[in-house]
Amino acid sequence: MVRHRGHPRPAARSGAGAVGLIAALLALGLPGLAPPVAAAPLERAEALEFLVQSACLDPAGQPIPGRLPFDPGCDRRRPMRAGEALPWRKTDWPGLAHIATQPEGYMASDALLGNLQGREAAIQTFDFGGGSAAFGRFDPASDGGQVAVLIAGRAELAVTQDGGRPGQLQWFLSPDCRPGAPAAAGWLVFGTEVPTGWWGQAVARLRIAPASDACPTGFDQALTRWRRERIPMPVRFHDDPRAREVPMDVIVSEHFGGPTVAEGAHLERFWYARGLGMVRWERWEDPARNPRVKERAEWFAGTARCRPAPFSERPAPGWGLVDCRSWTNFRRPRAGEVLHSTGWPGQR
Structure with a gap:
């Protein structure tokens, strides 16, 4: 759903494909991939750790500037909140x-604990820098974001804003929508139970609407799949760009544009890292539905914007990766510098 300047979302795959993927990854010797285990429900606080980035704390309970959750010495941490100074940021x-x-990079993205219609929410910002845009402020011509909420243990995306549409929010609504009520989010990210070694899945029903209670009369179907693994992710730093x-x-x-892979036409795939929030997004498309997919995929591969990562593979034969962002390019504050997010979406 990250469509800002060509920015997409995730998808799903069949059970047989998942088994084959596990075997292939184990054959490659990738660390942390456990055999299939029963999925236990995620507690709310643990689920938020994947949706919201964390600050490492000193003995007095204050954020340590520049220290990341995977750095040595991050023994205590808490979620970062919207509006506070940030000890670090991540860019693509x-x-x-x-x-x-x-x-x-081109886009910073913060994942902060905030509020949406009186409900605790994970606010992910899309903050472009370069040209007329600048990091750390809201530029209406380019910036935006998306908001995730936890409903009955499920993580759902409720609303997004594309760059260049100031004030025009797009709401992802489910059949639970009721006029006059808070948004009934419809974009499923993961369910109450998140398995390791196999995919959980469901077919979500949703439709985009211009207001949080503009309840649609019909809904689309989206095959959605999710899993939890310990995997190596490519990382670089602004002050030390070695990969x-x-x-x-x-x-x-994974979020497909239909109830099955074959009917999906496109896939948006997301990686949510514990303590970091969303760190990667991909969009794949079926060339049978779009004859320019091969050309676009070849061009995008030439940019080298997204390094290979576990689970980044074709959802079906012939599909092409047409867009991707990898927010694992980390920014530490310079001496005397204070890092801030854009403040999107304001009070909602």
């Missing part, structure tokens, strides 16, 4: 053509 990886001139890998506890979520 620049492409090869811009790595020297834009080492901080490296860091093991992370990750929930991978």
